[in-house]
Amino acid sequence: MREPPQLINRYKWYEILGIYAGIAIFLTFVLAPFVEGFLVSLKPLSQLFSSPYRFIPENGSFEAYHTMWEHVPGFARYIVNSFVISGAATVIVLILVVPAAYAFARFEFRGSGLLLGAFLAVNMFSGAVLLIPLFRLMRSLGVLNTYFAMIVPGVAFLIPSAIWLLRTYMARIPRELDEAAFVDGASHFYTLRRVILPIAMPGIVVVAITTFIGAYAQQFIYALTFNSKSEYAPLPVGLFAYFGRQEVVWNELMAASFVGIAPAMIVIFFLQRYLVSGLTAGAVKQ
Template sequence: MSGRPALINRYRWWETILIYGGIAVFLAFLLAPFVEGFLVSLKPLSLLFSSPYRFWPENGSFAAYRTMWQSVPGFGWYIFNSFLISFTATAVVLLLVVPAAYVFARFPFRGRGPLLGIFLAVNMFSGAVLLIPLYRLMRSLGLLNTYFAMIVPGVAFLIPSAVWLLRTYMLRIPRELEEAAYVDGASYLYTFRRVILPLAMPGIVVVTITTFIGSYAQQFIYALTFNSKTEYMPLPVGLFGYFGKQEVIWNELMAASFVGILPALVVIFLLQRYLVAGLTAGAVKQ
């Protein structure tokens, strides 16, 4: 039977070209801004707006990656603050969302539908609309000029979408696995911990990544509104320091942007293997 073509290889040669050509075009549009931004970080500032425009930098160097630390003093502290805020917000969101999503997915209770609708409606509001009430709330709680002034609003706006995303994933887990555990005498908590959590790990990882990135991206407006101390400012405020009164230091801004997203890339790289590892974990009764 070695002469028969593989069942999975059913594409004709021109279909294969179209598929890979479409993927190449999609990746080109997706990666082009990042490639251009990286090349800008290698160009001297005096050549950024030269005519004619040159895509590949002449006399390119990594000088901007060294000088960026002097242009905005304490830039490393801005990166640490962003990572600390995002890590704490993600941990709090997961602690609240994982059991809540399981309850919404498995247990019918009065008001479940309206409550899910409220969660969905929260996502329709921008954080800028609620800045004044949030400021008054942070001031009454004594949280201004602290890390919590950015963590608490971030958690509040990230929970609804995380609940919807993880609940949808948990609905796909077969109920027969839980019923088999109940027949064997397992409690709800034991079943949730030993059966549901391992199977839901890919969904939890996706929620972790999206929550971390969302928290990493929404810190600018909260930092400017709820904080006035430099030691609590996150990365977006630090990047704003490269915008001078007369000009923008574009090469250092791009260099700082790539350095600033490294913590997020490291988190995504460390978590991606659990997407596959959690697909089959917990499906076998131990």
């Protein structure tokens, strides 16, 4: 029996060493702030500004995680508000983006390229440029100090990038699947719902994750401008209100930050399992 050919090693040992060294350096720069922040949350205040500075805390403890809950009233409420705003923004974006991305990926119509370019140009503008017009709009609508005032601006700035990302994914799905569905008498909406969506689910999950992260990250500027009530304040504004007035208690601030991002990281971790599950689902007619 003929033996299979040996795979050719395209890299020499020093090239492989250089690749792994580059990856290690990159991960160091990416993870170092998170590691340092976590270690700061374990240090007592007396060690934060000691000389010489100690990277590893001496007699470190989780006391800051306990005292933080006492010094930030309504901390759990801030986390819930952040999830309400980010979750609602993600759902609205997906509802609007999925049919739009399918239309741009499948249909040829006049001005489609110009419209896509306009969507991309929206992301070039900072949200701060439109704060005053948006504030006047929200005030005229009477929706200041509500979730609505913080959700809608975020959705408007998240839709363009989501359309570009999902359109690229849907364009790679073979058109023969649509044609087979049309031969069986399926409408465009039925084809999107029963044929395209199961296959595009990994791309939709990626869009959902990036949208959720974007909505979670941009809450500060919109909440600080359109909301003045603590019961609607998301986590960034809540932390700013209690840790930025007179002094910054760094260990408690780091503890609050890690507790605040932990739920989002858990959600993202469990959503990752769906990135591969929909690759071939729905490609075969039942």
